[in-house]
Amino acid sequence: MTTSGAEQPAHEGLDGPALRDALFADKNVQPIRSVDDWAREDIFESLDEVHEFRDWVTTERKANLA
Numbered sequence: 001m002t003t004s005g006a007e008q009p010a011h012e013g014l015d016g017p018a019l020r021d022a023l024f025a026d027k028n029v030q031p032i033r034s035v036d037d038w039a040r041e042d043i044f045e046s047l048d049e050v051h052e053f054r055d056w057v058t059t060e061r062k063a064n065l066a
Contacts, residue, residue, distance in 0.1 A: 011023070
């Protein structure tokens, strides 16, 4: 048996920003107000990983300058 469509919000007729806003409202998505919202202590396991990531970002930026 399938679930009823009544359980899911209807977004018929919505497109573009209106659809985006409705989907965000359904999930109670909040805007990022500061980089502190992204701060996490466990992203990199070691200082070597931080350096590897930094080097990769630097290389990518230089490659995309041309």
